[in-house]
Amino acid sequence: MKVLVSVKRAIDYNVRIQIKPDGSGVVENGVKHSMNPFDEIAVEQAMRWKEAGTAEEVVAVTIGPDAAKEQLRSALAFGCDRAIHIKTDEPVQPLTAARVFEAIAQKEEPKVFMMGKQAIDDDSNQTGQMTSALLEWPQATFASEIELSGETAKVTREIDAGLETLEVDLPAVITADLRLNEPRYLKLPDIMKAKKKPIEDMSLDDLGVEAAARLETLKTTPPPTREAGVRVESVDELVAKLKEKGLV
Amino acid sequence: MSNKILIIADHLDGSLNESTARAVACAQQMSPTGIDVLVLAEDGASVAAEAAQIEGVSRVLQADNAANAHPMAALLTPQIVAAAQQGEYSHVLGPNTTFGKDLMPRVAAKLGVAMVTDIMSVHSAHEFDRPIYAGNAVITVGAPTDQVLVASVRCASYPAAPGGNSAEIETLSLDAELPGHTRFVNLEQASSDRPDLQTAPKVISGGRGVGSEENFKVIYDLADKIGAAVGASRAAVDAGYVPNDMQVGQTGKIISPELYMCFGISGAIQHLAGIKDAQTIVAINKDEEAPIFEVADIGLVGDLFKIIPELEEKIG
Numbered sequence: 001m002k003v004l005v006s007v008k009r010a011i012d013y014n015v016r017i018q019i020k021p022d023g024s025g026v027v028e029n030g031v032k033h034s035m036n037p038f039d040e041i042a043v044e045q046a047m048r049w050k051e052a053g054t055a056e057e058v059v060a061v062t063i064g065p066d067a068a069k070e071q072l073r074s075a076l077a078f079g080c081d082r083a084i085h086i087k088t089d090e091p092v093q094p095l096t097a098a099r100v101f102e103a104i105a106q107k108e109e110p111k112v113f114m115m116g117k118q119a120i121d122d123d124s125n126q127t128g129q130m131t132s133a134l135l136e137w138p139q140a141t142f143a144s145e146i147e148l149s150g151e152t153a154k155v156t157r158e159i160d161a162g163l164e165t166l167e168v169d170l171p172a173v174i175t176a177d178l179r180l181n182e183p184r185y186l187k188l189p190d191i192m193k194a195k196k197k198p199i200e201d202m203s204l205d206d207l208g209v210e211a212a213a214r215l216e217t218l219k220t221t222p223p224p225t226r227e228a229g230v231r232v233e234s235v236d237e238l239v240a241k242l243k244e245k246g247l248v
Numbered sequence: 249m250s251n252k253i254l255i256i257a258d259h260l261d262g263s264l265n266e267s268t269a270r271a272v273a274c275a276q277q278m279s280p281t282g283i284d285v286l287v288l289a290e291d292g293a294s295v296a297a298e299a300a301q302i303e304g305v306s307r308v309l310q311a312d313n314a315a316n317a318h319p320m321a322a323l324l325t326p327q328i329v330a331a332a333q334q335g336e337y338s339h340v341l342g343p344n345t346t347f348g349k350d351l352m353p354r355v356a357a358k359l360g361v362a363m364v365t366d367i368m369s370v371h372s373a374h375e376f377d378r379p380i381y382a383g384n385a386v387i388t389v390g391a392p393t394d395q396v397l398v399a400s401v402r403c404a405s406y407p408a409a410p411g412g413n414s415a416e417i418e419t420l421s422l423d424a425e426l427p428g429h430t431r432f433v434n435l436e437q438a439s440s441d442r443p444d445l446q447t448a449p450k451v452i453s454g455g456r457g458v459g460s461e462e463n464f465k466v467i468y469d470l471a472d473k474i475g476a477a478v479g480a481s482r483a484a485v486d487a488g489y490v491p492n493d494m495q496v497g498q499t500g501k502i503i504s505p506e507l508y509m510c511f512g513i514s515g516a517i518q519h520l521a522g523i524k525d526a527q528t529i530v531a532i533n534k535d536e537e538a539p540i541f542e543v544a545d546i547g548l549v550g551d552l553f554k555i556i557p558e559l560e561e562k563i564g
Contacts (some may be wrong), residue, residue, distance in 0.1 A: 129353035138430040159346040165433035216390040229545035235558040247507045
């Protein structure tokens with residue numbers, strides 16, 4: 001079985017982001033970037049299938065500038081066999097990303113296309129669903145458990161009401177939620193080995209993909225802030241305040 | 249250009265989820281010429297009747313189909329696309345519940361259009377604010393005006409539109425071919441007599457400071473005393489004190505209760521992202537340096553195991 005897994009380069013989750021004073025975006029230059037954490041979970045899942053003998057080949061794919069190769073190397077260090085880099089310096093929005101992934105999936109014909117449920121930069125939570133829609137494949141989003149058996153997958157999904165289990169025919173797009181697994185730490189020998197693994201470069205043109213209509217970002221601003229309130233010294237004081245506000 | 253808006257109803261077990269009325273409140277700010285609510289269910293009569301009461305709704309469209317017994321994006325999408333085209337809607341909206349998050353991008357892709365996730369503020373029918381970077385920045389986006397706009401509504405940003413309406417209910421027959429590749433197996437619902445976490449006016453929450461699954465009983469007891477829903481931080485969920493669906497925060501539930509009272513929660517950024525819209529935040533923590541105090545309206549430093557019994561007694 002072949003597994004395709006997408007990874008996105010994003011500002012590291014530990015970075016406190018800064019908004020440019022002119023409102024034109026978020027400061028990205030000189031800021032630490034990493035693989036989107038949900039994508040790490042997706043890659044880890046693919047590795048577990050490979051180690052269990054369920055997956056024979058795992059291919060990582062990214063869309064982005066030259067620097068995104070760094071994240072492909074991380075995916076290869078996890079143990080992916082090879083990688084595909086769709087190069088573009090333009091920011092790619094979900095529908096365009098989905099068109100690219102549709103083209104790659106048609107070329108590679110994986111049984112499972114694993115993705116993170118969302119990227120922690122734009123928080124869109126769209127690309128997996130859009131990719132499966134374009135491919136006319138089933139989708140199983142927000143996965144916390146996946147059981148592969150032959151031509152189907154049983155996927156437990158974290159939804160508002162609890163845990164929902166769906167059975168989908170393969171091929172399918174599955175998006176990883178937080179509790180699917182805990183990604184491993186990369187070891188130096190694996191990072192060294194990854195340098196020798198092949199990365200194939202492509203462009204949107206090579207794939208015959210046209211960028212979709214875009215949302216235009218007009219400005220970026222800080223979120224409304226909450227002011228710190230009062231400290232109370234005792235439960236009596238707390239209860240008095242709550243009663244004053246009519247909350248108890 | 250007229251703004252004719254279709255809202256996809258989120259519902260479970262024959263009841264309408266309040267998120268639908270919140271999406272209606274958002275839609276009302278888009279200068280709509282009409283707001284229709286689409287109910288896709290096996291038997292949608294009770295849900296449609298509830299939706300018809302929401303102020304601002306023009307019509308409720310009820311499309312019954314045995315395939316809609318459990319909402320699955322792959323099966324709902326072709327029906328929504330058919331309804332959107334049949335009704336010539338300019339906007340198709342859903343709530344940003346897990347139902348809407350799963351569904352709306354699939355609808356957008358099938359319509360071949362970009363989607364706006366998590367509308368938190370409306371400037372015009374095609375210009376909105378939405379959060380990025382876990383709510384640490386807000387972007388204003390302009391969507392193309394020459395195509396259908398598909399979007400999800402950040403429920404915490406909108407109070408539910410009130411009831412009192414009696415919109416007409418029409419049955420709709422949709423000509424759509426549904427795939428057989430996705431099948432419902434089961435839904436494990438945490439059974440609870442407590443109010444629903446996402447819509448409850450009062451929420452009591454516990455974090456790692458609660459210490460264990462057994463200790464969480466004090467949180468439940470206090471919640472029951474004041475009729476509150478119970479939530480938890482990611483740390484408490486990861487430690488196994490409570491099930492996943494109780495998680496409040498960026499990757500869990502984003503809520504906007506009148507009262508949010510949290511015990512033993514330090515206030516990680518991802519947790520704060522889930523409670524920013526609460527009206528009153530009360531924090532009880534033994535660490536006076538905990539970041540939760542920076543956003544709390546009322547803070548009390550102390551041991552939750554001493555404070556809760558005293559609180560219960562004094563609330564009376």
